[in-house]
Amino acid sequence: MASTDKSTYTQGYHRTVTAAHARRTAAVDAAFVLPHLTPSSRILDIGCGPGTITIGFGAYVPQGSVTGIDLAEEVLAQAREQLSTHDPAPTNVTFEAGNVLAGLQYADASFDAVFTNQVLLHIPDPVAALREMRRVCKPGGFVACREGDYPFRYYPFLPGLQIFSKYLYEMVHGVSTGLEFPSNAPHPEGTRTGSLVHVWGREAGFEPRLMTKKGAAVVAATEEERRAFAEPMIGRLEVGGTGDRFRERGASKEDVELVVSDLRKWIEDVDGWYCLVNAEVIMRK
Template identity: 55%
Template sequence: MSSAQPTTYTQGHDKSVTANHARRTAEQSGSFVLPHLKPTFKILDIGSGPGTITFGFAKYVPQGSVTGIDLSDEVIAQAEELLSQQDPKPKNVTFKKGNVLEGLPFKDGEFDVIYTSQVLIHIHDPVTALKEMKRVCKPVTGIVCSKEGDWPLRYVPYTRGLQLFHYWFYQMIHGKAPEEIRHPDQAPFAPGHRGGSLLHVWAREAGFDPKRIEKGASVQVYATEEQRGFYAEGMVKRIVDGGHGEKFKSLGATEEEVQEIVKGWREWGENVDGWTATVDCEVICHN
């Protein structure tokens, strides 16, 4: 399979970006998958990033294996570094470079569980990606599991800086953003425009039986002073050090808008009323 569009991860893999990813765990991001695991299962984690979820699964399949796949040598190196720091270090985890849209280097039906987290919303052709996941998943007994964030994003207070951030962030990931993100008072933004609430639709279009697709959701909240501080500072680092500010400007943002975004995040992090909730949609597709 090939793609006419680039398949790079538009947010990049600077540690200012992956630091937040590295806080994710199998228990937090894969809780909906854990009840389905058996000790001998082979798991494939697509878009494994810094690998914390990948090697987090390892203890649940002690006689099995977990393989993490990602696009970038840079992020695979980060994952291998974090893996080497684990005590004890799991012996059933490996990381490989691969691209789900160009075809995975595995035979048909090789894995019991295929897993993704915050991956399909960044892929311009999620249906093709899910078809490839279906191919390498065991027939009948295998499952393809995905957890993806949904729009709209919810923030209090929702300042002009955060509105601008979401407009340019959406544009960076998905292409042209609906104007109501930039001007939320003008029209409601329909959920699922390009978010996780379309997961079950993509899965059906990829060939999964809709009667064998389990649909669910979870919510992650950042509201305490510590949570707001970590979240806001991470966003500022992405913009200032991780290249997001320059990417926003390449898409048409002004320097003043980028500075307003940075200001907005810092003010949100310091605001005692600051709150955000991320809705993550989840599917388990029985093959």
């Protein structure tokens, strides 16, 4: 998702980007939401991307419905393709274009659950977005947000991974930084998005006493896990447009080549790992 003025997602929708997103599932990435659903729940998945979480929700609400929205028809086409090839294909899942900052097309109190995963960090006004999510949420329902508390933690933090972290941050947040992440970056462009979700929720009108705030770490420690993380990133850099976006922000050709080389070294390093802490916040209306 993006602002009303910017209809593009800065990482783009090349399949090397969305392939990593398509690995996400409701069972894993929305596990904190599932106990709060009923068979008849109506769910809105905002920033659904290629739709794998959205589709997964369908099995948990057999008498309900799931609507996935995103900005670009390019990624919605990928989501619909995922739906058409899913076996069995749920009949209660649909995908539509929508922009939460421009105002959602749905009436007040339309959904039992509104869900986002790694979306608020891409929205320039997360409080306004959450306020709109609250509007379409039914009384007694909830808005659930899963957000990474960036940056990633790596071992070993090779020079190429430092360059990767710097330019990925600048590409996503639109601000410049050195190789070290700023500890006092301004709201809402701070690196600690996950730590701010409940704050933004309070500012959007949710009662703190009706919030559940938890966290879960995602770790890549085996070669298979490192490969699953790094190979899509290499694809983005080489053919998915991310290398071009890094160079637009000042990276040299040699910098991008070093990122690719060090990602490959990191995959093969028996001690290599990364960790990302995700905040998982449920806000009741």
